[in-house]
Amino acid sequence: MPKGIPNPAAMYGIYLRSWGYEVSIVRNGKRYFQQFGRASYGGDAQALRQAQEWRDGVVRSVPPVPRRTRAEKLRVNNTTGVSGVFCQVAPGGKVRAWVAKTYIGQDEILRTDFPVNTVGESAQALAIEERARQLERMDGLAKLHPAEESIRTSPPSAPAGLLAPKRSKSEIRRSTNSSGVSGVHFKAPNPGHPGYWLAITYTAGRGSVSKAFSIKEHGPEKAKQLAIEERQRQLEEKLAFLQQDSSVAARTPPLSIPFLLDQPSQASSLQHGMTAGGTRPPQ
Structure with missing residues (x-):
């Protein structure tokens, strides 16, 4: 906006970048800063909504000085x-x-x-x-932007269910991705190897789960399709794990002692392109 003209209320403290949105608000000499990429939140609309909710949280919790x-x-x-x-x-x-x-x-x-x-x-x-x-005749808070007061006194504009969770790095489709699906990659150990399609998903606190589909065994198109289907299954399993983990955390008393699993899960054994039996995927 031109100097002296405040940004619209929706964009207060939010700056458009080539990759998404950036929030920058200064309170009492301290800068509150966060970035929201389109790729991390599945598109422009979700990235902007996340930026606005984060900005609103700062405005509500850290009011300006009197x-x-x-x-x-x-x-x-x-x-x-x-x-x-x-x-x-x-x-x-x-x-x-x-x-x-x-x-x-x-x-x-x-x-x-x-x-x-x-x-x-x-x-x-x-x-x-x-x-x-x-x-003594001066009262109230410092006026930083016309939207400040309305943001501070209004409830959150977006219900939590409408905010998409931030994607992990493994869920973001990179520019070098050749499959068109994040987490699905073509691998070839050496130039003479027919290669395989790999589906891999990372879950915080759980590690990586991966499964490979050999082109020699399935053919190029079938191997790729199987990897895409496996990736979708892994994402569904990840979502279920995160929901269960958050539900357990909500019900767990603060001083409870964490337990250890006696046996590693099959998912943890499928790391680094290994199958459940501990061998390399078929080539």
Whole structure:
């Protein structure tokens, strides 16, 4: 937006990038920053919605400073040691008056001058006292953007069920992907090898699950299709695991002792292109 014109409320603190959206909000000298890529959330609409929800969470949990606190902060060009108090100097360098000035709101600026030739050496002290009285009329929070108040007082705009979870790196289809499906890759150990299609899925706390389909055994098209179907099965299994894990965590007492599985699951044995029997996939 042009300088001096705030962004629309929907885009407050949100910046469009070639890969998605970036949120950047400063509170009390601290920057709150997060990125939301289209590839990570399955498209532009979800990436923007995630960015807006994250931005709204920051606005609600970290309000701006009170207006008075900000008004009392000394500026770098302040030479008196008191914000809002400055002196007027005559051409010869002699202090002519001390001034207390406070911006209360639009069309309301408080100002009182204390000429030295009238009140004498107490002019500066009187200006400081007047500034304190002026600040007592200042209330509310600092206004950073017109959308701030409405965001802070409104409930979350998107129910949790409408927000797509962030995809893991294995679920994002890369530009080098040759299958058109994330997590499905063609592998060939050496130039003379017919190769195989591999379906692989990573789950945090569980590791990678993979299964290969040999082109020599199934043919190129069938092997690829089997890998795509296997990838879909792995994703469904991952989703079920994450849902079960979150459900168990919600029901687990805070001081419970975690248990260990006696036997590794079949999924954990299918790592690095190995089958359940511990051998390489057929070639």
